[in-house]
Amino acid sequence: MVLAEHTAGQVSEGTHELIGKAAELAAVLGGATEVALLGPRALADQLGDADVVVCVEHPALAEYLPEAYEEALLEVLAQRSPRLLLMSNATVGLDLGSALSVRWEAPLAAYVAALGFDDGALVATSKILGGKVLAEVELPGERAIATVLGGAFSAGAGEGGGGAEILGVAPPAALDALRMSLRRVVEPDAGDVDIAAADMLVSVGRGIETQDNLEIMAELADALGVPLSASRPVVDAGWLPKTRQVGQSGLKVKPRAYLAFGISGAPEHLEGMRGAELIVACNTDPGAPIFGIAHYGTTVDLFDLVPELVDRVHN
Amino acid sequence: MRIVVPMKSVPDLVEEIEFTADGTGIEREQLKFVLNEWDAQALEEALLLRDSGGVEVVAVGCAVDPEIDQILYTALAKGADAAVRLADARAGSSSGPAGIPVAARAALLAAYLEDQPADLVISGVQAPDDPDGQLPPTLAALLGLPHVSVAVGVEADGDGVTVRQEFAGGLSHELWVGLPAVIGVQSARQAPRYAPISRIRQTMSAGGLGELAVTPREPQGGPVPRRMLQPATTGHAEMLTGSPGDVADQIVELLRSRGLVKGE
Numbered sequence: 083m084v085l086a087e088h089t090a091g092q093v094s095e096g097t098h099e100l101i102g103k104a105a106e107l108a109a110v111l112g113g114a115t116e117v118a119l120l121g122p123r124a125l126a127d128q129l130g131d132a133d134v135v136v137c138v139e140h141p142a143l144a145e146y147l148p149e150a151y152e153e154a155l156l157e158v159l160a161q162r163s164p165r166l167l168l169m170s171n172a173t174v175g176l177d178l179g180s181a182l183s184v185r186w187e188a189p190l191a192a193y194v195a196a197l198g199f200d201d202g203a204l205v206a207t208s209k210i211l212g213g214k215v216l217a218e219v220e221l222p223g224e225r226a227i228a229t230v231l232g233g234a235f236s237a238g239a240g241e242g243g244g245g246a247e248i249l250g251v252a253p254p255a256a257l258d259a260l261r262m263s264l265r266r267v268v269e270p271d272a273g274d275v276d277i278a279a280a281d282m283l284v285s286v287g288r289g290i291e292t293q294d295n296l297e298i299m300a301e302l303a304d305a306l307g308v309p310l311s312a313s314r315p316v317v318d319a320g321w322l323p324k325t326r327q328v329g330q331s332g333l334k335v336k337p338r339a340y341l342a343f344g345i346s347g348a349p350e351h352l353e354g355m356r357g358a359e360l361i362v363a364c365n366t367d368p369g370a371p372i373f374g375i376a377h378y379g380t381t382v383d384l385f386d387l388v389p390e391l392v393d394r395v396h397n
Numbered sequence: 398m399r400i401v402v403p404m405k406s407v408p409d410l411v412e413e414i415e416f417t418a419d420g421t422g423i424e425r426e427q428l429k430f431v432l433n434e435w436d437a438q439a440l441e442e443a444l445l446l447r448d449s450g451g452v453e454v455v456a457v458g459c460a461v462d463p464e465i466d467q468i469l470y471t472a473l474a475k476g477a478d479a480a481v482r483l484a485d486a487r488a489g490s491s492s493g494p495a496g497i498p499v500a501a502r503a504a505l506l507a508a509y510l511e512d513q514p515a516d517l518v519i520s521g522v523q524a525p526d527d528p529d530g531q532l533p534p535t536l537a538a539l540l541g542l543p544h545v546s547v548a549v550g551v552e553a554d555g556d557g558v559t560v561r562q563e564f565a566g567g568l569s570h571e572l573w574v575g576l577p578a579v580i581g582v583q584s585a586r587q588a589p590r591y592a593p594i595s596r597i598r599q600t601m602s603a604g605g606l607g608e609l610a611v612t613p614r615e616p617q618g619g620p621v622p623r624r625m626l627q628p629a630t631t632g633h634a635e636m637l638t639g640s641p642g643d644v645a646d647q648i649v650e651l652l653r654s655r656g657l658v659k660g661e
Contacts, residue, residue, distance in 0.1 A: 089568070146570065148562075149543050173564050176522060176581070177546040180499065180530035184538035189619045190530045192523075205623065208528035212410050215423065216628050217528040219620035229530075261543040261575040265559065270567030282657050306658065318438065320588035324567060331547070331563055331583060339657050341648075346410065348525075360655065362648055363634065367411070371628060378651060379634035380644045390645035395658060 083116045083136075083164035085155060086129060087174050089146070093128040098237035100168040100230060101131045103197060108133075110199055111165060117246070118158045120151055126248050131237075135246045136162055140253035147264050148177050152185075153256040159186050161251055166204065167227045171349075172330055175229035183227050190227040191219050193349060195234045212348040213371035232330060232353040273325025275309045282306060282339040285328055285355070287313040289344020289365060289384060293321045298388045299343060305395040311335070313351045329354035343384045347372025398452045398553065398576075400443045401515035403506050403536070404472065406430040406464045407526050414627075421622040423526070425496065430463040432471070435521025441585035442551050443519045444476050449553065453478045455515075459497060459505060460484040466606060473600040474592035479607065483509055486610035499527050503535040504613035510540060512611065515577060517558065522546050522581035529619040533581030543574055546581030 084100040086093055097117075104115045114133040119125055121143045126135040136158050142150040155178065159167065167182070169175035171193055183190035191197075191206035195216070198205060204221045206228050221228070277283060284303040290296060296310075303310040310326065317327040328335050330350040340358035345351060347363070347370055355361070356375055363376035364384050373379045380387065408414065408428045415424040443454045456472035458465040460482045469480035483505055497505075510518065523531045537544030549569065550561040557575040563583055564570070574580075637647045652658040 089564070146564075147572070148545050173547040173562065176531055177534060177544070177562075179534070180532075181534035181538040181544065183530055183619075184500075184503075184535055184617060187617065189617075191620050192528055192530050206620070207626075209628070210528050211408060211414060211423075211525050213628065214410065215414055216626040218623040218626065219528055220623055221620050222618065261578070262545070262557075263573050265571040265573055268561070268569045268571055270569075282652070306652075314584075315434070318434075318584045318588065327567075330565055331567075333566060338655060339652060360651065362651065369413075369627070373634040373636075374628055376634040378637055378648070380637040380648075382637075382641050382644045386641035387644055390641045391648060394645050394649045 083118055083159075083162060083167050084132070085167065085169045085174065086117050086119045086125070087146070087170055088121060088125055091122070091125065093125055094170070095237065096170045096172070096232050098131060099233070099235045100170070101129070102237050103230070103235040104166070104168055105131070107166065107197070107199070113165065116162060116164060118155055120154045123248065123250075126246060130245045132246045134249060136249045136251055138251050138253050140257045142257050142260060143253075145264055145267065146174060147260070147262065149260050149262050150257055152178050152181055153254050155182065156185055157254040158251055163225070165225060167225075169227065169229050171229040171231050179227055179229040186225070186227070188225040188227050189221045189223060190229065191221055192229045194228045194230045195349070197228055197230070209349045212346055213352070214346075214369065231349045233356060271325055273323060275325070277309050277311045277326060277328065278333050278335050280309050280335070280337055282308040283311045283328070283335060283337050283341065284308055285311040285313065285340060285342050285345060286316055287342065287345030287351075288315040290316065293319070295385070296321055298385070298392070302388050302392050302395070305392050313345045313348070342372055342376070343388065345372055346370045347374065398446070398516045399514075400446060400452055400454045400517045400519055401510065402436070402440050402443045402454060402456050402472070402477070403518065403520040403532060404436040404440065404456055404458050404468055405433050405502070405524055406462045406468055407433045407524050410525065416625045420624045423625065425463070432468045433521050433524045435523055435582060437521075437589045438585045439519045439521045439582040440472055440475065440477070441587065441589040442548075442582050444590065445586055446551060446553060447476065447478075456480040457506065457509065458482055459502060460608065461497060469606055470601045471592055471597050473605060474597040475590055480605070481509075481607045481609055484608060484610045486612045496526065498616065498619050499530045499532055499535050500616035500619050501613070503532055503539055504616040505611060506536055507539040508611040508613040509609065517576060518579040519551065519582055520579075522548070522583045531581060533579050537579035540579070542577055542579050544579040544581070545572055545574055547583045548580050549584050550586045551580055551582070
């Protein structure tokens, strides 16, 4: 079973990736692919790549609301008893996965990059420690939960066919006694530059060490006439605005060239920039995960390399 | 309002990671441990709430975590009102080579919070070394409390809190959550404050770190480690070598050949 994620009437791309994987595993088990759709039934039209869509409708499910989703999903799990629940390892999965693991009494694997059956055992591979280590774990028992990294699997074939059987599940009483409510949906700030529209980005990560050091990166970005973007630690430190953040909680970018300096390449970051046509990474750690997706890499220190680059671009 | 901030240490990501002899865990003996960066954000958010008045902040760590004393003293130096190191009262319990699973950590904290309830529990949204889930929702489920993760701002609001929950692409939801509740923080409203070494030394010499032994319920079984692997990072990127100048020449040529840099 896959939990469908949707916003503003649109089912996410990640949901189809999970359905594709669920279909593959269901084929191994000889079972069906079900999707839990919490919210408007009309969205089932976009879930044609599933066999069955299990729908719970309630006013509290119009947009994502943690407690409402958890109660509704628990009801669906109790009624359908799936072998495996797949969720995104983004906000919804980070929010609900572990709570459902306790309440549905099923082991959970997070940061999942690979998933399959090995001699009857369900085995997940988790990317931990910022992608530096792969932990292969077995999920014992008759049911399990996996929260899956974006881009780990490709979307299934029958996307959007609209041929799934639809089953309605009555909303549980807990949805009328929630301890939280959605006040408003806040659209992202427009910001001074749109990094998602740039042809090329100079992007900087934790390796820059201090805010003062950002100056040499800004100099390179200026010389190239492109925006300066960053990975999460630089934004969390308050050195660059949120609008410059590339990654799962920032923006997804697909520039013609992405120059990454001092970025290790945590899975959340890779999700935001893996679509770039050319990725050049500079990191002194030869084991940095960024080199696993970069086209070109160097372990030269960025503090030695960047001034040389500025020099050459200027001349 | 009493805010409890569970904190943990994690391997420093700049360190070379080695595996245990049986290949199922990380060799922790030689590793340097630092505060989980999301817990640093959570502490900052709790201290921001404290700055607005009427709030007591208690930092809590598990006694078996490496460097936990240093982390808790630093929290005191930053302005936490109290710090507590939790020990497992059951004889023979230990962290084991892989550290404490999320379920066991949550069980320990739940035992503490059932004894000394908090209005709000604020912790880091995740820890980079937990393949078995996240602490805040696990703890909330054990305590039967509402919870919100991936929070980027928490503010007092009547008999609850307003929480900003962030989604991909910078979209966020503003939620009202009744207390008590558990929040998993992605990032604080401002960068974590700094505590000078001299002040951390002062708090250390003043003591003030409490230790409490609690008896947790048996945690639920989680995933079973099979093996650890280093991801293949070599073989994909073509490595550019030579002096910084040589590498710069090659990068500029790559961009030039794609028409992204003018000249020659």
